[in-house]
Every structure is written in C-alpha cells, then in structure tokens.
Amino acid sequence: MGFELVAPRSPEEAFRLLEEGAGAASVLAGGTDLLFDLDRVTTAPRRVVSLRHLPWRGHAWQGDTLVVGSTEPLYELERDGSVAARLPGLHTAIRAVGSRALRHRATLGGNLARAAPASDLLPILLALDATVEIAGPAGTRRMELDRFLLASRTTALRPPELIRSVTVPAAPSVYLWQRVRPANDISQVGVAIAHPGPAVYRIAVGGIVPRPRRLPGAEAGLLSDPPPGPERVRAAEEAAREAPFPSDRRATEEHRRRVVRALVERGLVHLAGGAA
Amino acid sequence: MIRADAPAKLEGRIRFGTDRTRPGMLWAALVPAPVAHGRIRQLDLDPARRAPGVVAAIGAAEERALLPGRGAEATPIFPGEIRYRNQPIAAIAARSLEEARAAARAVRAEIEPLPLLADLDSVLPGWPEEGLPADAPINAHVRARHGDVEGEFARADRVRRDAFRTSGVAQVPLEPHACIAWIEGEVWHVLTSTQSPFGVREDAGELLGLPPERLVVEGSWVGGGFGGKVAALVEPYALLLAAASGAPVRLALTYREEFQLTRSTLPARVWIASAVRGGHLTARTVRLLLDTGGSLPGRDFATGYAIAFLLGPYRLDAFEVEGYAVRTHKPPFGSHRAPLAPQCTFAADGHTDALARDLGVDPVAFRRAHVWTAGDRTALGQEVGPFGAAAALDRARALQEEWRRSMPAGTGLGVGLGYWSTGTGAGGEVRLSLTPERLTIHEGEREIGSGSVVRGLVAMAERTLGLPADRIVLEYGDTATAPYDAGVFGSRTLGALGQAVGAAAHELTAELGRRLGAAGPARLGVEGDELWAAADGRRSPIAQLLTPGERDHGGLLRTGRHYGRSGAIDPARVHAGEFYAYHDFTASVHLAAVQVDRETGQVTVLRYAAIQDAGRVIDPPTFRAQVEGGVAMGLGTALTEEMLWGPDGRLENPGLLDYRVPTLLEIPPIEVIPLEGFPGAGPEGAKGVGEPPIIPVPAAVANAVADATGVRLYELPLTPERVARALMAR
Structure with missing residues (x-):
C-alpha cells in the first residue's frame, strides 16, 4: 500500500527514477485519469513520478505550427485566443474535456500518453496530422500521432520514454x-x-x-x-x-x-x- | 444573513459526518458479498485478523456473540443468505483506513451461489397479460377499485392504453454515509450523518436488540440526504465493531459503496388505460410492478402510496389499481425525494397529455377540466382540501402562450402536473428556552442542507415571537436529551416542527403575558442587548420576568408538539394492501421548453417555470432554493440519471462518471412562481415544498419532447439514444 511521490526537475532525473522503478512506477502528468486507477487499485505503483517540475510547460507558434509542451495544462490552450482562431477544432475538443477545474490540471501529454479510446483530443489531433516528440535517455525521436497510438491505452512509448511536445499544424x-x-x-x-x-x-x-x-x-x-x-x-x-x-x-x-x-x-x- | 450555517459552510469550517473524529478512533471497512444471491457456507476472518493494524474482524458468528440478548426473530446484520451484491458479510476495524481496507480484501468466504432474480422482466415477464405464478417473489400486493370500471370502459367512445418503464435513481448526496460509534458502559453511542437520529435509534435498536435507553444517536451536519439518510445503514456495523474492539470506530462509505449500498428508487413498469366519454375522463385502470430489491416482506411502504399517483389528481367515476412489490437481488428499495412520484407522474401525466392530444383538446385545458378542487373526492374516497392545481394550470397556460409567441419555431413546450402531501403525521416536538439574552430552540434535527431547520424553524420563531434571527439560536441534542422528532423527510420539517415551534411560542408568550399582569399574550422585542416583553401597555425586560430558578437554569422553558391528522380514505375501496390518506393537497405545475436534435436525440431544456402551490411562503429564499433544487434533481431523473444493473446483479455505474447528475451547464434558467391562497397542513397554512418540486419534472420534459417532435417516450431517462431511437421508429 502507498507509494513514493517524486517530482524530478530534469528529464534525465525523470528517466532514471522511472528506470529504477521499472514495472512499478507510474507517470503523473496532471493525474485526472491516473487517480481513478489509483483509487480503484487497478494500478498500484510503488513510485509515482510527477512531471510537474520538468521544463516542458508552455506552448508557442512556430509559423503556422503550434508546439505544445507535454506538461502544458489544457486550460492554458483553452484561454489562448490564437488557438481558438487558428485551430478551432482543437479548441472545441479541449473545451469538451471534463470540467474547467479538471482542465486546469489535465495536460496534453497526459491525455496522449493515456490514449483513452473515448479521448476528445485524439480525433482532432489525428485529423490535424499532429506529431509527437518523444524524449528518452538515448535522445529524442518524432512520430506521427497515428503511428504513436497502437491500440486502446497503448502507445509507442518505450519506458522510460516520455512525450516531450506535440506539434499541431494550423488548419480550419x-x-x-x-x-x-x-x-x-x-x-x-x-x-x-x-x-x-x-x-x-x-x-x-x-x-x-x-x-x-x-x-x-x-x-x-x-x-x-x-x-x-x-x-x-x-x-x-x-x-x-x-x-x-x-x-x-x-x-x-x-x-x-x-x-x-x-x-x-x-x-x-x-x-x-x-x-x- | 439569510442562513446561520452559511458562513461556516462557505469557509469550509462545518464538520460533516465524514469530517468527525474521536480520540483513539479505529477505521472500518466493509467486506462486500461477491455475488447477488448465495448462501455463506464458511467465512474465514483469520487472514484479516492476522493483517497489520487489525483490531477487530466480525461476521455473523461474532454478531451473535456480541448480541446475546437479541431476540431470535431479529433480522441478522450479517446475512447467512446474501440478498444483493456487495451486501456486507463482514466488517473490519483497524488502526488506519488503508489497513482496514487491505484486511477486508483478505477475508475468504465460501459461498454457494443461488438462483438470481435480476429484474422485473426476467422475474415476471408475462404479467399483467398472464396471471401471476404461484411462486412469484412478491413482497406486497395492493389493489383498490371503485365504481363500474368495466361498464365505463364499455361505454367509452375513446380508450387509450399506454405502458411505461422507469429507472432506478440514486440520491447522490455529496457526503456519503458516515458515522462514529463508541460504547460507554451499558450505553451504545453513535454520531452519524442522518436525516433522522430518532429513526436511526429505532432501526439500529431493532437490529441490535437495544432498548432506546441503551442507544444514543447524535446527528452531525449532513452533506445532503435526499431520502437516502432516513434509516439506519452504516450505524449497526460501526456499533458492532465498537463493541468488538472496545474502541471508537469510524465507518464512512466510499463513494462507490454509496452507490452500491444505497437504498433508493428502483425500476418500475406501469400500465395505464383511460376511458373517455363525451370528452370526459370517466375511468382509469392502472397496473404497477415495482422492483423492491432485497426489501424484506412486510417492509414495503412505497407501492400503495405510489400507485395512487398513477391515477392523477383527477375526478374519476370508476377506477381500478393493482400492483405488486417484487423481490429481486438488488439493495432494498428506499426513499428518494418523493419516492417514485416523479416516475409515476411521468407515466400518468404523459398518458393524460397524450389522451388530450388524441381528443384534439389542449392538454392543459383537458387537465384543468378534470383536476380536483376542494370538496372533490380522491379515487380512494378522501375529501380533497384546498388544492391549487386549477389555478396553477391557468397560470401555466398563460405562460405557455407567452412562451409560444416568444420562442423560436421548433421549440417544444410541455406542462407537467404533480401532487403531494405535507407529511405532518410523523410527529415532532421542540423545547424553547428564553433567557434575558436570547431564545434557544432545542430540537433533535440537524440541518441537511435545504434550510428547513436552520432557516425554517428560526423563521417560525421570528414570526411567532417577534424576535430578530440574530437573537434565536438552535441547539441540537442527541436522542437522550433532545425532544423527539421523526426526521427531516416527507416535506414535513416546517409543517410539523414549525408548528411545534409555533405551539411552544404561543405558550411562552401567554406565560409572559400572565407575568406582566396582562389579559393576553406578550410580544417580545429587543432593546440594546436586552430582550423585553410587552402586553396591554405593560413592558418589562425579560430578566425581570424570570424566576431566580429560571435565571440560573436555562431560562423560561416551554415545549411544543405537533402531530398532524390526515383525512380518511374509504376502506370499502381497498381490496388488498395498504393505501394512505393525505394531510393536505399540494400541486406542482411545471412548464418546460425544449429543443430536440432529431438526429442525435439530444434534448436541451431551454427554459423552465415551476408554479408551486405553497399555501403560504414562510421564507422566500428557502422556498425558492427548494424549488430550484427539486427541478435540478428532477432534470436528472428526466434526462440522464439511471442506475444500470447487469444480469449478475452488479451495479455497472457506481460513480459520478457514468451515473450522470445534471451539472450547472444543463440546468436552464428556472422561474419560480409561488402560488398562495390554498392553505395546507403547515404553520399559517404553509405546505411542505421539499419533495413536490421534483415530481412533475420528467413529465413536463417528456411532454415537451412530444410537443416538439410528435413522438412520445415511454421510458426514463430520456437519453439521446432513447430519443433518437423513438424518432427513427416513427
């Protein structure tokens, strides 16, 4: 019973903590989905690695492409008028996620990594041809979202890899x-x-x-x-x-x-x- | 300040049952039955006893040992035969909640599965077309009739028959059931989140075989009840664990358990037929099958009460009703704000609305032409008292015309008509004490959130004594010290306890008048820090009117009681089971405006008006809040709330993720319109409004959907899928 909660400040530290806890470590990136599992004891990790202190928060436009750090809370995208104007479908989908209180906690990376079949964000990100930047001890790699999603709740992430950012080209x-x-x-x-x-x-x-x-x-x-x-x-x-x-x-x-x-x-x- | 409890609640300082602790307290967990029906062959508690932190692990054998004086006929708390899934078969007390839960998971039970009665459809698939099997699992049978039913149907120029299905709904209090139990010598104590401390004393006392003087129940602040906390539920387990462990024991349900163990409204099937001759509704027949889950025979309270609502508040020349309470392997049926009345009204009022449309008559006018007014008789023969239904229907019709003109084309408008009665028959007492500084109301009920205690009783004291609210305090006792009261349920708190406050206040002012040497009662007032009394031009500070004993020992005391009397039904009309008389007649007429997405089936309620027959509004903000809350809760029953049980008796949606209560975003603006002038059984002619505002909501919404689409729904709730399927089938 119980688990150790750690909040590394660098990706390298995060990878190390996840590798040490191999098989018994869970990643916390908002927690709005993970907490259900912890409550129902469908997941019983010995260690929970919070990504809240990683330097991956924030989002920015690079030309016509929106780059979103994986630990960016959904509410930050919701309240940015440029997202509503240039990616209206994404903006609607974000507003469809849970409640406003929940969107202050839930992160884009967390939503993708959990890969829930009923996710409101996955369809629009697939339609927008989003790509996922994956960071791991050996460096980073990029992958189309369609290849990243393997099955229900299964992704191409290989522990201790983490999603670092998501890239979304603007489109009606x-x-x-x-x-x-x-x-x-x-x-x-x-x-x-x-x-x-x-x-x-x-x-x-x-x-x-x-x-x-x-x-x-x-x-x-x-x-x-x-x-x-x-x-x-x-x-x-x-x-x-x-x-x-x-x-x-x-x-x-x-x-x-x-x-x-x-x-x-x-x-x-x-x-x-x-x-x- | 409108409500004395508001600041502490807004600042999070109120301590609900789940917040309470006691020194040396242990934590409890329940062991759930893994099947819905089965016989426990063997229960092995040793793995739990060996688990870390465990102080007590108890099952049926320990229960018997702990309660040597209990009669042999008593219902066991831990069952030999499991009646519903997750029914507690054992309980654990440990030094931490985690340890208690881990130990509960370690309990091993050998269970012989028994055949499962899952639902009405599988248990009684053929009734009423076919007869009832001899071995049908029936808890109660009710039947009543009057007049020439067959003759009226034979003479009718129009007959309409409908069949409806309704769903089980949960109360969903934000605070789950929670209590702390401890033993002091011979006396067992429990502090609990309840709508009825005296009711818990009665129920738990019966289960434990404890006389009232050996069981003391104290209410905590209650984070919502809605009928789910009127009877004992968690208390017997906690008390047994306290007796077994010798320490105080805290037991709170998890939110999942709150859904799984809740005793609430269960599914029903309804058949209604009406006969019309020359435009007049002449006769109605009703059949009801009510799932009463694991309720024990003889404990049915709902069937006879509910079935009357299926006749509607209408004058009928002839009627027949027959219903069965059916046993299944679900938790027992229990109270849920106006138990089953919203569901029955959905059926009865939907049927009446459709009948009017068949006849080409405006549905509101049709109801208006047949609805009771004072002096009419109910189907069961009770004389109807002052009843605001006709006036409320007139108001609704005018409002409907106004909305029809102002709202966009395609908007569906629907009226729902429900009725109820203020439950003043269950009695109550209060004790008032007057000191030079303040008036104290001593009573046994804790506020459950509606305001009926903290605001309703204080408002009555204000009105009857002339004191401002800041000089009136409530003092709650436990069942050993507080005056008796039946509980905060049945829309009765203001009706019964409010009258008791009025009666005690009357005694108090009469006595003060005598002490002033006046002929009549005194009025009270405040000047500076001091209370005074005045009568016949004489005036004196209260301090000078009290005896030395009163000044030193709690002030001038007076007790008030109220035990209301109902009218009477005609026993000749009752052929089986129990039917009930009303204490008054309370009408609720609602108007809903909806938009229906014809492809997805999504129903959006755009606007809502609730006309509430109030007798007299004692406290407008509390009245308004009750009506708004009732409408919001009724919208859940109408549109989204549904307990889903699997064929194995498992509740498939035990949580807020898939049991969908309305959020603020689904609740439209609600116009609350009080209707006064038709007095009821409460003080100054007030009628109880705790339950009535939920009753017509599903009917109003379904009637509005029928108005928008021409398609009527016969099953609750009106989920998008059900609506879309009905539209496709047209």
Whole structure:
C-alpha cells in the first residue's frame, strides 16, 4: 500500500527514477485519469513520478505550427485566443474535456500518453496530422500521432520514454461530439474534420474500437471544394459504415453509427461556411 | 444573513459526518458479498485478523456473540443468505483506513451461489397479460377499485392504453454515509450523518436488540440526504465493531459503496388505460410492478402510496389499481425525494397529455377540466382540501402562450402536473428556552442542507415571537436529551416542527403575558442587548420576568408538539394492501421548453417555470432554493440519471462518471412562481415544498419532447439514444 511521490526537475532525473522503478512506477502528468486507477487499485505503483517540475510547460507558434509542451495544462490552450482562431477544432475538443477545474490540471501529454479510446483530443489531433516528440535517455525521436497510438491505452512509448511536445499544424477544423450529458461526460463518439487545403478533408473519429482513427474511405469521396450536398452525404454514410463501433454501456453500435453520420455531415457543412 | 450555517459552510469550517473524529478512533471497512444471491457456507476472518493494524474482524458468528440478548426473530446484520451484491458479510476495524481496507480484501468466504432474480422482466415477464405464478417473489400486493370500471370502459367512445418503464435513481448526496460509534458502559453511542437520529435509534435498536435507553444517536451536519439518510445503514456495523474492539470506530462509505449500498428508487413498469366519454375522463385502470430489491416482506411502504399517483389528481367515476412489490437481488428499495412520484407522474401525466392530444383538446385545458378542487373526492374516497392545481394550470397556460409567441419555431413546450402531501403525521416536538439574552430552540434535527431547520424553524420563531434571527439560536441534542422528532423527510420539517415551534411560542408568550399582569399574550422585542416583553401597555425586560430558578437554569422553558391528522380514505375501496390518506393537497405545475436534435436525440431544456402551490411562503429564499433544487434533481431523473444493473446483479455505474447528475451547464434558467391562497397542513397554512418540486419534472420534459417532435417516450431517462431511437421508429 502507498507509494513514493517524486517530482524530478530534469528529464534525465525523470528517466532514471522511472528506470529504477521499472514495472512499478507510474507517470503523473496532471493525474485526472491516473487517480481513478489509483483509487480503484487497478494500478498500484510503488513510485509515482510527477512531471510537474520538468521544463516542458508552455506552448508557442512556430509559423503556422503550434508546439505544445507535454506538461502544458489544457486550460492554458483553452484561454489562448490564437488557438481558438487558428485551430478551432482543437479548441472545441479541449473545451469538451471534463470540467474547467479538471482542465486546469489535465495536460496534453497526459491525455496522449493515456490514449483513452473515448479521448476528445485524439480525433482532432489525428485529423490535424499532429506529431509527437518523444524524449528518452538515448535522445529524442518524432512520430506521427497515428503511428504513436497502437491500440486502446497503448502507445509507442518505450519506458522510460516520455512525450516531450506535440506539434499541431494550423488548419480550419471542427470537432463535434455526442454524450448523454453535455457537460463533463465521456463522449459516445467524437468527429473531427480538418480542412488544410482546397478539396482536402481529413476525418477522424473517436469512440470506436480499438482507438480513434482516420477514415480514409470517407475522406476519399470528398473531391470538391466545398463538397456539394450529395458528396457530403456519401462521405457521412461512408464514415458511419467504415468505422468499427462498439456497443457498451454508454451507447449501442447503432446509435454511434447514426450520430457519426449526422456529425460528419454537420462538420462538412460547418467547414463550408454553414452552421454546424 | 439569510442562513446561520452559511458562513461556516462557505469557509469550509462545518464538520460533516465524514469530517468527525474521536480520540483513539479505529477505521472500518466493509467486506462486500461477491455475488447477488448465495448462501455463506464458511467465512474465514483469520487472514484479516492476522493483517497489520487489525483490531477487530466480525461476521455473523461474532454478531451473535456480541448480541446475546437479541431476540431470535431479529433480522441478522450479517446475512447467512446474501440478498444483493456487495451486501456486507463482514466488517473490519483497524488502526488506519488503508489497513482496514487491505484486511477486508483478505477475508475468504465460501459461498454457494443461488438462483438470481435480476429484474422485473426476467422475474415476471408475462404479467399483467398472464396471471401471476404461484411462486412469484412478491413482497406486497395492493389493489383498490371503485365504481363500474368495466361498464365505463364499455361505454367509452375513446380508450387509450399506454405502458411505461422507469429507472432506478440514486440520491447522490455529496457526503456519503458516515458515522462514529463508541460504547460507554451499558450505553451504545453513535454520531452519524442522518436525516433522522430518532429513526436511526429505532432501526439500529431493532437490529441490535437495544432498548432506546441503551442507544444514543447524535446527528452531525449532513452533506445532503435526499431520502437516502432516513434509516439506519452504516450505524449497526460501526456499533458492532465498537463493541468488538472496545474502541471508537469510524465507518464512512466510499463513494462507490454509496452507490452500491444505497437504498433508493428502483425500476418500475406501469400500465395505464383511460376511458373517455363525451370528452370526459370517466375511468382509469392502472397496473404497477415495482422492483423492491432485497426489501424484506412486510417492509414495503412505497407501492400503495405510489400507485395512487398513477391515477392523477383527477375526478374519476370508476377506477381500478393493482400492483405488486417484487423481490429481486438488488439493495432494498428506499426513499428518494418523493419516492417514485416523479416516475409515476411521468407515466400518468404523459398518458393524460397524450389522451388530450388524441381528443384534439389542449392538454392543459383537458387537465384543468378534470383536476380536483376542494370538496372533490380522491379515487380512494378522501375529501380533497384546498388544492391549487386549477389555478396553477391557468397560470401555466398563460405562460405557455407567452412562451409560444416568444420562442423560436421548433421549440417544444410541455406542462407537467404533480401532487403531494405535507407529511405532518410523523410527529415532532421542540423545547424553547428564553433567557434575558436570547431564545434557544432545542430540537433533535440537524440541518441537511435545504434550510428547513436552520432557516425554517428560526423563521417560525421570528414570526411567532417577534424576535430578530440574530437573537434565536438552535441547539441540537442527541436522542437522550433532545425532544423527539421523526426526521427531516416527507416535506414535513416546517409543517410539523414549525408548528411545534409555533405551539411552544404561543405558550411562552401567554406565560409572559400572565407575568406582566396582562389579559393576553406578550410580544417580545429587543432593546440594546436586552430582550423585553410587552402586553396591554405593560413592558418589562425579560430578566425581570424570570424566576431566580429560571435565571440560573436555562431560562423560561416551554415545549411544543405537533402531530398532524390526515383525512380518511374509504376502506370499502381497498381490496388488498395498504393505501394512505393525505394531510393536505399540494400541486406542482411545471412548464418546460425544449429543443430536440432529431438526429442525435439530444434534448436541451431551454427554459423552465415551476408554479408551486405553497399555501403560504414562510421564507422566500428557502422556498425558492427548494424549488430550484427539486427541478435540478428532477432534470436528472428526466434526462440522464439511471442506475444500470447487469444480469449478475452488479451495479455497472457506481460513480459520478457514468451515473450522470445534471451539472450547472444543463440546468436552464428556472422561474419560480409561488402560488398562495390554498392553505395546507403547515404553520399559517404553509405546505411542505421539499419533495413536490421534483415530481412533475420528467413529465413536463417528456411532454415537451412530444410537443416538439410528435413522438412520445415511454421510458426514463430520456437519453439521446432513447430519443433518437423513438424518432427513427416513427
């Protein structure tokens, strides 16, 4: 019972502490997900390594690309008007995460590393072609988010590696979600669409198995700019057909399919300048 | 200052049950049953006893040894036969909470699984079309009828039949059940977060075989009750552990356990049929199956009370109701703010709304044409007293027309009509003591959050004595020292205890009048630091009116009691089970405006108005808060809250992540409209408003969804998926 809580000040120290505790160390980067596991004793680490003192907080624009430190609390992105203006889909998705109190704690890196299948951030980051910078004792490496996410709650991180930053190119984008309760609930599905250039649409869906992913079949049918009604409907139907939806206590497969169809069409209308 | 408890609560200084400690205290954990139905063959507590920090580990055998004087007929606290999943089969006291929990996990039990009664559908799939099997697991049967039911249905020119399903809901107090128990000589003590210290004394005393003089219960500040803390739950375990360990023992449920062990409203199935002739509602028949979980036979309180709500507050020439309380392997049925009335009203009022639409009549006008007014008789034959339903419906209709004009096209508007009664029958007493400095109200209830104690009782003393609130203090006793009161439930606190304050105040002012040599009662007032009394032009400081004994020993004392009387139902109409008479008739008429997303099924409540028959509003801010709170809680029942049990009897959503109470973002602006002039059973004709404002919410919302979409929902809650499926099926 009980664990040791440590808060290293350098990445090297963090790697060392994680390696020493191999197999019995958990990473704390906000803790809004980890604390559930600790409370239910589904995880019983002997050591918890907090990243709060690592020099990775903050976010900045590098040209048209947003670089977010992995320990940046979501609320810092939420309150930055430039994020809302240049990455509207990401901004909506961030506001969909938990409650405001929770977003003061939750971090972008924590959300990615936990890789929850119902995450509101993964679909929009997939649609925006985000890349992940991974730091480890041997140096850093970069990886597309799509390759980083292996399965539900499984990523390409090799302990003691940590996410250092996330890079998100700016693009017109939209995120739409469905829940039983609008505020502070887990999304049944989330639909993210990015529109980075003429006639280019990238669609990603969350709330599917095994983890959020892009839907190339639906994207492939979108050839016009803006896509006319029948093209939008075909893409929406293809998305609803293509994505592997589960049935669980939050929603049936049938409901998820119906909602994804509606939300993809709405998202495309929104990006074409209509109301979502 | 509106409420005396506000500063301490806002600053976090109030100590709720979960915050209380006692020197030398041990920490307790419960051992949950791993199946929902089974027989315990063997319980091995030794691994727990050997675990670090453990002082006591107890199960059924230890319980019997600790309670040698208890009668053989008593229900055991630790069961031989498990009746619901997570039912405590043993308990541990240890030096730390972590050690207690670790030891609880070490307990080994050999359990023979027994067949599971999971839910109404699997237990009684055929009723009412088919008869009841001889071995049906029934806790209670109720049946009542009057008039020529078959004749009215045969003569009807329109008949409508509907079937509804409702869900189990949890009370979700922010503070879970928590208590500390200790033994002093022959007397067992427990300090607990409860809505009813005397109720806990009664329940726990029965379970433990302790007479009232050997069990003392003291209430702590309560972080929300909503009906979940009216009976003993954690106290017997803590008391047994205190007896076993010889030390004070603290037991608080985890938030998960609060959901798993809570005794609350369970699922129901309802069938309603109405007969109409010449535009008049003439007869109604009702069938009810109520899941009462692991409730013991003979303990059903809900079925007869709830089933009457399915008839609605309407004049009927003939009716028949029949219902069964069904045993399943869930925790026992328990109170939840107006138990089952929101669910029954969803069914009854939805059915009535649909019937009016079938007839091409405005649903509000249809209700208005049939609703009780004073002098009518209820279906069970009780004479109806002053009842504000007709006036409230008129108000709602005017408001609906106004909203219809001002809100965007596509908005659905729905009215819900519910009724209730102030539970003044459960009695209560208070003792007032007047000193030269202040008036003290001695009473047995702790504030549960609504304000009915800290504000309601003080407001009554202000009104009856003429003293300002800052000269009135509440003093809570335990069950050994406080005057008896039944509990803070049943919308009764102001109705019963408020009347008791009024009665004691009347005695006090009469006595002061006599001491002044006046013919009538005295008025009280304050001048500087001093209280005075005046009557017939005579005036004196209180200090000079008290005897030396009173000055030295607690002031001038007077006791007030109130035991309300209900009307009577006609026993000839009751054919089986228990039905209940009302103490008064309280109407709640709500108007909801919703928007429905036709693809996703999302229902958004845009605007809400609650017209509350109040008799008389004693304290406007407290009244308003009660109505707003009731609406907010009712929106959860209507839209998002649902306890989900698996086929193995496991509660699948024991936490706030998947048991969804409304947040502030889902609660729309609420217009609270008091309706006075139809007096009830409380002081000055006030009616209790703790429960009534939750009752019509699911009905109003569902009726609004039907108005927006033309599609009616027959199952609570109205989740997006249920709404979308109903829209697709059209």
